[in-house]
Amino acid sequence: MNFPILSSLILLPIVGALFLFFTKDKEGNNLTAKYVSLFTTVVNFLISIYLWIFFDQSTSSFQFVEDRKWIEGFINYKVGVDGISILFIILTTFITPLCIISVNNSVKNRLRDFLIAILIMESFMIGVFCALDLVVFYLFFEAGLIPMFLIIGIWGGARRVYSAFKFFLYTLLGSVLMLVAIISIYWITGTTDVVQLYEIGIDVKYQNLLWLAFFSSFAVKTPMWPVHTWLPDAHVEAPTAGSVLLAAILLKMAGYGFIRFSLGLFPVASEVFTPLIYTLSVIAIIFTSLIALMQEDMKKLIAYSSVAHMGFVTLGIFTLQQQGIEGSIIQMISHGLVSAALFLTVGVVYDRMHSRLISTYGGLVSVIPKYSVLFMLFALASLGLPGTSGFIGEFLILMGAFKDNFLVAVIASIGVILGAAYMLWLYKRVVFGKLLNENLKKILDLNRSEYFILSCLAVPILFFGFYPDPLINTIEVSVTDLINMHNTNIASK
Amino acid sequence: MENLNLILPEIFISLSIMFLLILGVFKNDSSKITFNLSLFAILITTIITINETFSVTRETLFNESVVIDSMSSLMKIITLIGGFIVLVISSTYLKTFKIYNIEYPVLILSSILGMMVMISSNDLIVFYMGLELQSLALYVLATYNRDQLKSSEAGLKYFVLSALSSGLLLYGCSLVYGFSGSTNFDIISNQLNSEEYVLTFGIVFILVGLAFKISAVPFHMWAPDVYEGSPTTVTLFFTIVPKVAALTVFIRFLYVPFLNLIDQWQMIIVFLSIASMIFGAVAAIGQTNIKRLIAYSSIGHIGYTLAGLATASNEGIQSSIIYISIYVIMNLALFSCLLMLRRKDQYYENIDDLSGLSKNHPLLSLCLLSILFSLAGIPPLAGFFAKFYVFKAVLEQSMYFLAIVGLLSTVVAAFYYLRIIKIMYFDKEKDKYDTDHSLWLKFSLTVSTILILLYFIFPSQLVEVVSRINII
Numbered sequence: 001m002n003f004p005i006l007s008s009l010i011l012l013p014i015v016g017a018l019f020l021f022f023t024k025d026k027e028g029n030n031l032t033a034k035y036v037s038l039f040t041t042v043v044n045f046l047i048s049i050y051l052w053i054f055f056d057q058s059t060s061s062f063q064f065v066e067d068r069k070w071i072e073g074f075i076n077y078k079v080g081v082d083g084i085s086i087l088f089i090i091l092t093t094f095i096t097p098l099c100i101i102s103v104n105n106s107v108k109n110r111l112r113d114f115l116i117a118i119l120i121m122e123s124f125m126i127g128v129f130c131a132l133d134l135v136v137f138y139l140f141f142e143a144g145l146i147p148m149f150l151i152i153g154i155w156g157g158a159r160r161v162y163s164a165f166k167f168f169l170y171t172l173l174g175s176v177l178m179l180v181a182i183i184s185i186y187w188i189t190g191t192t193d194v195v196q197l198y199e200i201g202i203d204v205k206y207q208n209l210l211w212l213a214f215f216s217s218f219a220v221k222t223p224m225w226p227v228h229t230w231l232p233d234a235h236v237e238a239p240t241a242g243s244v245l246l247a248a249i250l251l252k253m254a255g256y257g258f259i260r261f262s263l264g265l266f267p268v269a270s271e272v273f274t275p276l277i278y279t280l281s282v283i284a285i286i287f288t289s290l291i292a293l294m295q296e297d298m299k300k301l302i303a304y305s306s307v308a309h310m311g312f313v314t315l316g317i318f319t320l321q322q323q324g325i326e327g328s329i330i331q332m333i334s335h336g337l338v339s340a341a342l343f344l345t346v347g348v349v350y351d352r353m354h355s356r357l358i359s360t361y362g363g364l365v366s367v368i369p370k371y372s373v374l375f376m377l378f379a380l381a382s383l384g385l386p387g388t389s390g391f392i393g394e395f396l397i398l399m400g401a402f403k404d405n406f407l408v409a410v411i412a413s414i415g416v417i418l419g420a421a422y423m424l425w426l427y428k429r430v431v432f433g434k435l436l437n438e439n440l441k442k443i444l445d446l447n448r449s450e451y452f453i454l455s456c457l458a459v460p461i462l463f464f465g466f467y468p469d470p471l472i473n474t475i476e477v478s479v480t481d482l483i484n485m486h487n488t489n490i491a492s493k
Numbered sequence: 494m495e496n497l498n499l500i501l502p503e504i505f506i507s508l509s510i511m512f513l514l515i516l517g518v519f520k521n522d523s524s525k526i527t528f529n530l531s532l533f534a535i536l537i538t539t540i541i542t543i544n545e546t547f548s549v550t551r552e553t554l555f556n557e558s559v560v561i562d563s564m565s566s567l568m569k570i571i572t573l574i575g576g577f578i579v580l581v582i583s584s585t586y587l588k589t590f591k592i593y594n595i596e597y598p599v600l601i602l603s604s605i606l607g608m609m610v611m612i613s614s615n616d617l618i619v620f621y622m623g624l625e626l627q628s629l630a631l632y633v634l635a636t637y638n639r640d641q642l643k644s645s646e647a648g649l650k651y652f653v654l655s656a657l658s659s660g661l662l663l664y665g666c667s668l669v670y671g672f673s674g675s676t677n678f679d680i681i682s683n684q685l686n687s688e689e690y691v692l693t694f695g696i697v698f699i700l701v702g703l704a705f706k707i708s709a710v711p712f713h714m715w716a717p718d719v720y721e722g723s724p725t726t727v728t729l730f731f732t733i734v735p736k737v738a739a740l741t742v743f744i745r746f747l748y749v750p751f752l753n754l755i756d757q758w759q760m761i762i763v764f765l766s767i768a769s770m771i772f773g774a775v776a777a778i779g780q781t782n783i784k785r786l787i788a789y790s791s792i793g794h795i796g797y798t799l800a801g802l803a804t805a806s807n808e809g810i811q812s813s814i815i816y817i818s819i820y821v822i823m824n825l826a827l828f829s830c831l832l833m834l835r836r837k838d839q840y841y842e843n844i845d846d847l848s849g850l851s852k853n854h855p856l857l858s859l860c861l862l863s864i865l866f867s868l869a870g871i872p873p874l875a876g877f878f879a880k881f882y883v884f885k886a887v888l889e890q891s892m893y894f895l896a897i898v899g900l901l902s903t904v905v906a907a908f909y910y911l912r913i914i915k916i917m918y919f920d921k922e923k924d925k926y927d928t929d930h931s932l933w934l935k936f937s938l939t940v941s942t943i944l945i946l947l948y949f950i951f952p953s954q955l956v957e958v959v960s961r962i963n964i965i
Contacts, residue, residue, distance in 0.1 A: 143871070
């Protein structure tokens with residue numbers, strides 16, 4: 001058997017966390033802890049790059065598969081990647097080290113514990129994206145609640161307790177129905193192995209209910225309107241690194257889940273419920289964009305923009321077109337990079353001024369030009385300017401949508417305009433205008449580590465904006481086969 | 494001649510009780526040696542029982558009134574280990590309250606003896622004998638801290654209500670005897686086929702009595718008061734050991750004598766289960782005392798165990814047994830934490846006393862954190878797997894309503910566990926607690942926490958042991 005590369009990806013952060021656990025916690029800036037965790041996550045990133053290099057793009061079957069007996073005769077510990085999941089793993093391993101560098105400025109107390117929580121979170125998130133067994137997937141999916149609850153609750157802002165509880169209970173409530181569905185699938189088909197389930201298929205008469213149970217979990221996690229209300233609270237109160245993890249990776253679990261499980265396992269039900277998803281997505285796009293326009297808190301504005309962007313993602317997935325699904329995946333990757341970057345840019349000024357209100361700022365361009373340039377890049381990427389990765393995703397999604405349903409596509413396009421409106425208005429109010437606030441005059445421009453983090457994010461955003469081929473090549477075969485499988489399933493029913 | 498080797502554990506433990514009583518009479522200041530000897534006695538009994546497990550599949554004794562099978566052996570082992578740990582971590586607590594006397598270990602031993610008889614019983618009379626033996630010992634244990642008003646109140650309440658339930662149980666037994674003409678479970682099982690109303694009354698009376706013993710809603714009223722009032726170590730004993738024994742008897746009653754009457758009792762068990770799950774989750778939210786909170790949480794956990802029993806399948810019984818085993822480990826861990834909240838000879842048992850624990854005692858609060866998440870049933874901790882097996886069995890029988898209600902009430906229950914975590918981790922710290930705990934206390938906390946944390950690595954072992962239990 002080959003080297004268990006995926007398990008080592010999952011386990012390495014936990015090993016790092018254990019190591020940190022046994023080091024002494026120092027007050028203030030704990031450099032040892034930071035270097036250890038940074039080293040762990042960078043090694044993890046390199047492993048995932050190695051994974052991408054040796055990944056065979058010409059096949060849609062799962063690669064680097066590990067299959068071990070876990071609970072006798074019932075569940076196997078099975079992990080593997082295909083073209084869809086590998087990108088999410090790389091996104092995770094890419095964002096986490098950046099989070100760890102960013103904690104320099106934002107987390108003051110109990111730094112070691114914070115890093116442990118982030119590392120454990122990373123390993124659970126990687127686990128979600130490579131799990132090939134429903135129970136293993138559920139395990140990782142739910143386990144992530146524990147570190148995130150602590151990250152929001154211990155290191156969060158003023159209303160952290162409320163937000164942490166809301167986050168935890170909302171997601172748990174959504175997920176328990178998925179557990180019922182998973183166990184039911186086991187009794188219906190006799191297995192929880194995703195690959196086998198793809199082959200066997202699930203009886204049509206069960207599909208609708210099972211689809212709804214999975215939907216209840218993914219809709220909360222995505223989040224879709226009307227169950228999105230936990231997201232603004234959690235985002236606003238979480239420390240910067242927590243918001244970044246939430247926006248960049250946690251939200252993608254649900255989108256990934258829709259593609260892997262809802263489409264893959266319940267093709268008939270997916271067709272049945274497409275109108276529901278379309279309606280909710282379109283409402284999410286328009287409604288939350290309008291709400292975002294009204295926000296006075298920068299983090300909240302970005303949080304609502306995340307809901308709108310995830311609305312595009314769900315819309316794209318359920319167009320059931322090649323372009324739509326590819327666009328959704330690229331949009332998720334792009335949103336992972338862009339929203340992470342936006343939360344970090346907000347974090348930069350928050351660390352200096354301790355205010356997230358838009359009205360505090362204004363005229364930043366004349367004091368901190370470097371910051372303003374990068375902020376502009378991310379704002380433009382968020383609204384989907386051609387030449388940034390945001391454009392590729394939205395464009396492909398809308399293309400898929402036009403093929404499938406003209407009206408929905410038109411309404412969604414209005415959302416693009418609204419997106420431009422709130423992002424540009426935010427940028428105008430924060431960066432341009434007169435410099436009224438006296439305290440702002442003393443504000444410092446980006447320091448070295450902030451500059452480094454933001455550039456790290458800016459490079460792939462621009463690179464994939466101009467040259468998305470590496471992404472598309474990776475996912476293409478998997479998506480094509482997914483759609484073929486879907487169509488044959490529909491045809492045979 | 495019957496093969497008395499099979500009941501060697503019971504014989505050995507009764508001889509030890511008598512010996513310890515004589516020792517207590519003739520020797521002054523004998524509490525320490527009694528404690529150590531009774532620990533030794535439990536240890537020996539455990540070894541004998543474990544040894545027996547390997548050689549016996551199913552044996553009956555004394556005109557089939559006592560049965561030794563894999564379920565009884567396993568449950569006895571859990572009872573004994575639970576009793577051992579309770580006894581071993583009690584001493585500091587008892588010394589603090591100056592009640593470190595010889596009666597304590599003797600009472601624990603006699604209640605364990607009663608439970609072992611209950612677990613092995615295959616006859617109404619043997620069952621009732623064991624039940625009364627353990628109950629009488631437990632009444633005294635509840636009032637053990639007799640200088641405290643609350644402890645006496647707890648004992649009295651427990652006595653009155655328990656006696657009432659025993660009466661109901663006995664009445665039910667007599668009705669069942671009247672219809673079947675025998676006290677033996679196997680014969681009853683063959684005789685009971687009729688659909689007569691009076692027989693249903695008998696079953697209901699027996700189920701009510703048993704539900705009282707495991708404190709299932711709506712027969713749970715005594716639990717919060719008794720748990721709060723009793724000395725903490727006795728509360729620990731209450732929450733685990735008698736429940737294991739009563740659950741075994743529950744399984745025996747449902748699946749041996751009443752096996753043919755599934756239609757009549759299944760709805761009752763489903764109701765008890767749903768009511769306990771919901772009530773346990775909702776009522777715990779407002780509590781301020783940890784012991785009361787644990788009382789409600791254990792009511793909820795009993796609900797999940799009963800959900801497994803309601804399925805009327807071997808899978809369900811096995812899942813219930815797995816659930817109760819993991820529940821025992823979690824409660825041992827939880828109470829070990831509770832016993833560590835001591836400052837200058839005073840024990841603290843309010844939730845507010847945990848405030849900011851994570852800053853002064855990071856390791857202790859980390860243990861408590863994992864225990865609470867496990868109780869809430871969050872993966873990958875042991876508590877999740879316990880629930881997982883139960884719901885797997887429930888869904889096998891397509892009892893979707895039960896499964897969905899159960900899982901939704903875990904969400905409600907998660908709220909109050911999270912509240913404790915919030916107080917520990919998010920609130921301001923208070924004074925430090927003493928850290929000079931006895932080695933055994935640390936040991937029991939460490940081992941149980943490690944079991945909770947790492948259960949997911951080797952989940953098959955427990956399943957394998959339990960899968961030998963085939964009642965139906």
